[in-house]
Amino acid sequence: MQASFDHIRQAFATARQPAQDQAQAGPARHRDIAAQLDLSEGELIAAHCGEFAAGESPLQARRLREEWSLLIESLEPLGELMALTRNESCVHEKVGVYAHASTQHGVALVLGGAIDLRVFYAQWAHGFAVAERLADGAIQRSLQFFDPAGQAVHKIFLRPGTEVAAFESLVGVFLAEDQQAGIELGAAWSDAAEKLDAEVDVAAFREAWASLRDTHEFFGMLKRFGVSRTQALRLADAGFVQPLAAASAQELLSRAAQEAVPLMCFVGNPGMIQIHSGPVKRVAVMGPWLNVLDPGFNLHLREDHIASAWLVRKPTSDGLVCSLELFDARQQLIAQFFGERKPGQAERCDWRELLESLTDTTPLEAAC
Structure with missing residues (x-):
């Protein structure tokens, strides 16, 4: 760990404040804040587990048990959610219902129509229920999952119509006993070496x-x-x-x-x-980003x-x-x-x- 948990929370709170210069984009993204602190994004979120002083950070994280398939299969009653999957160069956001989820041999399908996923649970190591108070006072709630190296695998965000009580009930079912701050990192996934x-x-x-x-x-x-x-x-x-x-x-x-x-x-x-x-x-180019900005589907691709x-x-x-x-x-x-x-x-x-x-x-x- 490159920084103490309280320092991480304080740095996060500062970085998430609205930009004073209106020409700049909004507050820094979680991924960028983690990189500035020489942390993985999973470590940044895990630093917000447990108890800390009120006002120290606008984010609170609760660790979830490693029952990933059962958790994903329990999401359908929450109704409409936003699914976010990304890699280093592309972000894919889709709105819909997590329906018709099934798992076999550690690989899952979610075939909810708009939400269409292929899930490889062997790469899931850490999960959190996250609540963050935004600049306008609204609370943004999500489920966030990370691989052994703390890299984001998948995130699920509540929508305006999502029933918060149902979300909290689900989190309560899957809450882990250990709520101490921090995570232990493992090795990052890597491709098998190719032949000559x-x-x-x-x-x-x-x-x-x-x-x-x-x-x-x-x-x-x-x-x-x-x-x-x-x-x-x-x-x-x-x-x-x-x-x-x-x-x-x-x-x-x-x-x-x-x-x-x-x-x-x-x-x-x-x-x-x-x-x-x-x-x-709607296809739009904004700087290096090639975007699709449609209702229910956003794509952000670094050209x-x-x-x-x-x-x-x-x-x-x-x-x-x-x-x-x-x-x-x-x-x-x-x-x-x-x-x-x-x-x-x-x-x-x-x-x-x-x-x-x-x-x-x-x-x-x-x-x-």
Whole structure:
């Protein structure tokens, strides 16, 4: 721990005060405050557990028991909530109900329509119920979950219509006995080391790619050949992958909004994948941020973090499924964009045509 808990709380309170200079953005974000204090965000929140002097900080955190799947499966009665999942370069916010949650072998699905999640509980280590008094006096309530290294995995925010009494009742059920400030950090998640290209049976790998029948088989294929995702794109048959300009993300979203082409946007981290399905309408660029600012769905993407962009084509039993995949300088996946579709449906022609228009070569198959 780089700073005492009382110092952390005092620094947080100062940083969260409204900016005196109206030209500046609002108060500093939790993530940025933690970085300034040389802490993980999980450590920042955990410093606010337990009892401390009134007025020392506007935030109060209560530690939750590590019963993650049961907790998520208990959220539906709360009604409308806001789900937030992010990685270093992208923030995905979606409003809806946590319905139809199920868990098998540590992996969960939440299929509530608007709230569409793939949850990997093995990466969840710390959870808190958080209440913060904002500058206008309102109390912002949330559930926040972190990985062993204290990095945020998923956050759930109450909406104006959420029943606070129901939220407090749920928190009471899952409250941990230990409410002391602080957490013990573990190792950060890391990708398995990839093989050298020369060690990969490229011919067999390309044959396996061409034999895919479901997009969900892709990750298993990567594990079977011991390759990373970006390595797979380098080694794949040129008919299935194509590098694109980093600016392709902005063009794709802008044209999808203009042409009313519904899409699927996947953003995740090792513990969570969050999905938006449907149209995008308001696309706005603000400094380095490429944003979607729609009712019920917000996306905030750091364009300056995009080190590579790829058009990726995967064979399935329903025909080719094509996506735009974005990676940062560390070859970590930032976001994926697909055309909106359900299993058993062929890919939309308007999506295929939009995506292929970002290239200047002939696609593997005709667009429609």
